[in-house]
Structures are given as structure tokens and as C-alpha cells.
Amino acid sequence: MRCSQEASRIQDYISGELGREDRMMLESHLSGCEECKTCAETMLFFRSRLRDLFRVTAPVELRNRIATLSAGGGKS
Amino acid sequence: MTTAVPPAGKGTPADRFESEVLQYVDGLYGYAIHLTRNPDDASDLVQETYARAFKARSQYRLGTNARAWLFAILRNTFLNDRRAACRSPRTVSCDWLDELAGEDQDGFESPRSPDPQKSFLAGLMREDIEKALNRLPEEFRSAVVLCDVEEMSYAEISQILSIPIGTVRSRIHRGRAILRKLLVEWQSAMMEGSGGEVLAGG
Numbered sequence: 657m658r659c660s661q662e663a664s665r666i667q668d669y670i671s672g673e674l675g676r677e678d679r680m681m682l683e684s685h686l687s688g689c690e691e692c693k694t695c696a697e698t699m700l701f702f703r704s705r706l707r708d709l710f711r712v713t714a715p716v717e718l719r720n721r722i723a724t725l726s727a728g729g730g731k732s
Numbered sequence: 733m734t735t736a737v738p739p740a741g742k743g744t745p746a747d748r749f750e751s752e753v754l755q756y757v758d759g760l761y762g763y764a765i766h767l768t769r770n771p772d773d774a775s776d777l778v779q780e781t782y783a784r785a786f787k788a789r790s791q792y793r794l795g796t797n798a799r800a801w802l803f804a805i806l807r808n809t810f811l812n813d814r815r816a817a818c819r820s821p822r823t824v825s826c827d828w829l830d831e832l833a834g835e836d837q838d839g840f841e842s843p844r845s846p847d848p849q850k851s852f853l854a855g856l857m858r859e860d861i862e863k864a865l866n867r868l869p870e871e872f873r874s875a876v877v878l879c880d881v882e883e884m885s886y887a888e889i890s891q892i893l894s895i896p897i898g899t900v901r902s903r904i905h906r907g908r909a910i911l912r913k914l915l916v917e918w919q920s921a922m923m924e925g926s927g928g929e930v931l932a933g934g
Contacts, residue, residue, distance in 0.1 A: 673901075703880045711881060713758050714757045
């Protein structure tokens with residue numbers, strides 16, 4: 657298994673897009689290939705950083721504006 | 733001013749519609765910030781999205797994917813507003829993207845060891861990553877944000893962006909690789925002292 661070909665599969669793996677069989681094959685490869693394992697860990701970590709940094713809560717004022725819409729204009 | 737959201741499956745269809753769509757305010761607001769790059773514009777965009785969704789509620793079938801439906805409305809609203817604001821046709825040149833992604837399109841550069849990579853990533857400021865994200869054309873930024881921040885499936889993103897799943901996949905792969913490359917380049921420039929303002933500056 658050539659590692660350069662695995663990079664694309666690792667990307668789909670961290671997106672949660674690999675089927676069960678592909679996932680198991682890749683995980684088996686990762687357990688024996690330090691380079692791909694590091695690549696996967698780094699990508700997973702970067703993804704979690706993105707999620708942690710950019711998950712936001714909408715301002716209360718916006719929620720109130722939407723509540724007004726749903727209670728009034730939306731039903732007209 | 734407050735709305736009581738009934739539990740799913742209870743209440744009238746109108747109530748159920750509202751309970752389904754109102755759970756995505758935070759996600760829509762987060763995505764709107766990435767598109768507009770401005771909290772006030774993001775709020776306006778989300779409000780407009782809900783105004784349109786409430787008007788178009790008859791087109792929505794209860795139990796189908798409300799999230800994809802709403803995100804698609806939000807993005808289309810944004811793109812239409814932007815087209816109206818700048819009349820000139822917009823084309824995205826991907827030459828610089830290809831150049832930037834280079835041969836590393838599918839993955840990150842092979843690190844010597846995991847620790848320096850992780851400490852580098854852990855040390856990245858929100859502003860740095862935001863700046864790198866903003867360098868991406870909207871098509872790539874949307875794909876990466878919807879996948880990595882909102883944790884949507886390729887199929888859901890395909891529905892929102894109206895593009896085939898294969899294209900979603902390649903945009904996410906390429907977008908991530910470019911992001912990472914930009915951040916590494918900026919970091920290197922800073923370390924060399926030749927670009928101390930690259931990250932901090934505008």
C-alpha cells in the first residue's frame with residue numbers, strides 16, 4: 657500500500673465518509689505506518705481546532721428578531 | 733417575544749415546522765459569519781434566511797433535511813445579494829489555488845514527528861486561521877466550513893452547494909491542504925523574521 661495514495665483516503669476518513677470496510681482497512685494500515693498515522697492525527701487535530709474555534713452561538717438579539725418573524729410575518 | 737418550541741412530533745404542523753427550523757440558528761449564524769465576514773451582516777443574512785424559510789414553508793416537507801434546506805437558502809440569499817451588489821460577472825480563477833495546493837493536494841506535508849505539528853496547530857490563533865480561510869474562494873471555504881465546523885456529510889454539502897458529491901470531496905481535500913499550506917508558510921515567514929507582520933497584519 658503506497659502512502660501517497662492513502663492521503664486522499666485519510667481525508668475521507670477524518671470527514672467520517674469511509675464505509676466500514678474501507679475504514680477498517682485504513683485503520684489497519686495506520687496501525688503499522690507511522691507516517692500515515694501522524695498525517696491522520698494531524699488532520700484530525702486541525703479539524704478539531706477548526707470546530708472549536710468557529711462554532712458560535714447566535715446573539716440573543718438575533719434570536720429575538722427571528723422569534724418575532726415566526727410569531728408574526730412568517731405565518732401571513 | 734419568546735417562542736416556546738414544542739418537542740418534535742407534538743403540536744400543529746406549523747409548530748413542528750418551527751421547532752425543526754429554529755434549532756439551526758447557531759449553525760446558520762456561524763456559516764453566515766464565514767460568508768459575510770461581519771457579525772452585523774451575518775445577523776441580517778440569518779434573519780433574511782428565516783424570513784424566506786417561513787414564507788416558503790409550504791415547499792418544505794416535515795421530516796426531510798431542514799438543515800440542508802436552510803443552509804441552501806442562506807447561501808443562495810448571500811450569493812444573490814452579492815451578485816446584485818457587484819454587477820460584473822464573477823469568475824473564480826483556480827490557477828493560484830492549484831499552484832498553492834501543488835502536489836500536496838490530498839494531504840498535509842509529511843511531518844518529521846507529530847509533536848512539532850500539533851504544537852504548531854495548537855498555537856494558531858483564531859485570527860490566523862480566519863485569515864487563511866478568507867483567502868479561499870467561497871466555493872472552497874463553504875465546503876471546508878460545512879464539513880469541518882458544522883460536521884456535515886458530503887451528501888448534505890452537495891445538496892447545499894448544488895454540486896456533485898465528487899466535487900464536494902475534491903473541494904474539501906484541496907481547501908484543507910491550501911489552508912494548511914498557507915498557515916505553514918506564514919509561520920515560516922514569521923520564524924525567519926522576514927514576515928513578522930504577515931500574520932498580524934491585514
